[in-house]
Amino acid sequence: MQKTLIGAIASHDSVRKNVEFSTILRLLYERDRELLSEFHFLMTRGTFNRCVLGKDVGDFQEAGQLTGLESPVREFMIENTTILPRNRDGGVILLSNLMVKKRCSLLWTFLTPTTTHWMNPELLALIRLSDVWRAKRLLNFGSVEEWFTREASRDRNRRLQPIPPEFKLADGSLQKAIPSSSGAHKIEFPRNSVSYSRQSFGDKTVALIAHDEMKPRMIEFCVDFEFELARFKRILTTGTTGKKIMDATSMLKDRIVPLNSGPLGGDIEIAVEVLFDQCDVIIFFVDPLHPHPHTDDIRVVFAAAMRTPTVRVLANEMQAREWMDRVVRESE
Structure with missing residues (x-):
């Protein structure tokens, strides 16, 4: 099975951006589930936990502002997402590498300009390389909604990739996504260096x-x-x-x-x-x-x-x- 990959990240320090991301996923699922299923998402662990599962929401939990997705949208996203490591563990670097390899050509960046998170080097490098390699970068709710309505049907065959994704290293070896406890597939870096x-x-x-x-x-x-x-x-x-x-x-x-x-x-x-x-x-x-x-x-x-x-x-x-x-x- 092959699908078009969408890289997606949301600021860990912005309730608004996480809610926006969860809301647009829910809206697109309700609008055209079949079309949305033509795509496969790549999310860092933090983005997936907050916006899909409603976990690891930190200070936002007491206010009940981030609850993730409800069924059946949650199960749909679990099935159609591969989890990358957290940003702090190098997940955004891995997403940048997929841009460089021309394997991921759609990027949703739900970032806020009011905190310093979006200015960290990993994210700035990701944004720069997405432009260098001509990825389609969508910055907010409205951009994603318009894209889905007017362009998604044509982009669903954009650089099709095997699902679950495989990551080829310089020596030709493949790092394959494996099932996670949530049901989604995940890519992990080695925990113990050899x-x-x-x-x-x-x-x-x-x-x-x-x-x-x-x-x-x-x-x-x-x-x-x-x-x-x-x-x-x-x-x-x-x-x-x-x-x-x-x-x-x-x-x-x-x-x-x-x-x-x-x-x-x-x-x-x-x-x-x-x-x-x-x-x-x-x-x-x-x-x-x-x-x-x-x-x-x-x-x-x-x-x-x-x-x-x-x-x-x-x-x-x-x-x-x-x-x-x-x-x-x-x-x-």
């Missing part, structure tokens, strides 16, 4: 990222430490960095896994590899003196590393050279 057990560099993956002004230094770095880098199992690279490294070295070609450029979502792809415990080291030659159009994506990479207990981040050339010399080279 990177502790990857003692040999031959079992490890390193990511190489360099801003434009720093690419010549990254190429020089790779030439100087070509033998050491060749000991890694995989080398993830963004944009043209990988091709330039392959052209400048002779031992790394079979190790390099090229991803999108940073502005096109390569940083997000690496962040997802980190969250799925598929990346052990990030060498990031950051240019701190020039602005970047994807600053929020850059922050997301560091945020992903902060969420994991073992990933080593080397964020400047001197630190990276010392680590390669003292840790990798001396372990030979």
